[in-house]
Amino acid sequence: MLSRRLLGQDLAWAGVILLLAAVLGIWQQWQLVRLSWTGALPAHLEQQRQQRRQVEFQGVKTLNLPQTYEIFQGGQALFVDARDADEYAELHIAGAVNLSPDLLERQGDRALAGIPRDRRIVVYCGLANCNKALEVAEKLQSLKFTEVSAFMDGFRAWDEAGYPAETSE
């Protein structure tokens, strides 16, 4: 009986704290709430993401799907898949090697031993909103690879376009 009364009190105070947080949160983030309600949130978030990337990865060259496919057809570039090993093994761009940010961090220079520093390298990850491709491309640039670009549309766009892909499984 006492526990039930305490439970009721706890629920009531939890409601008060929730209400307080809700009022303050909505007041502080009114623009976000409004954008979401009007359906403009995805576009706003995309714009914010692009701005963040421009600041964070300002030295990295980027490519879109047609540009990347053109380079692929040239046959000279090394494609680097920055996703985790299991995703890479499932399906990746034909001829790509797997090099996630973690692996690159652990192995450093040794991860790309024997590859000339002026070799054209295209790095990609899964989706247009993932940052792994940019992280790996930036790291490769810091390792003195001079022709590094990041394919920004991600592997899903490549796969959906029906471009060559292979599995390691």
Place this chain on the structure above:
Amino acid sequence: MRPEFPAILRRLLEIIFGALFCYAGYLKLLHTDEFAEAVLAYQLLPPGLVGLVAAVLPGLELAAGIFLALGFKRRSCLMLLGFLSGIFLLAMLVTLARGLKIDCGCGLFFSRQVGLAPILEDGLMVFWAAGLYYWELMVAAAAPALAAAARPDF
């Protein structure tokens, strides 16, 4: 009277738990757009409500975390934080079952995919909150009986 060891341990666990959520809420407040992206990526809410959740949740984690660490309305805070962790656990399980490879938006560590490790961590949070809540409730329920027993009979 000096507090006994179980009471000190209980408070210590509450302070750590509250501090974890303070930090998680604070990070989300600093990066609201990234948090909104993470909420959107789960594809579990109507898009119109994503902004509301992204606006309210960080403040709720922060407020409940601070109150819990300070010892204000501890059981209510544990109830809220346990509920939040439970909902989050459910969302991650659904996401994993759907095969979506998305960032978990876990708060303490950005850029981590939904997977076994975040699920186990969150499961621990649910267990932590539920255990502390039950402990607090038992102590509170026992307090009037103890007080009655200590009262001198006239």
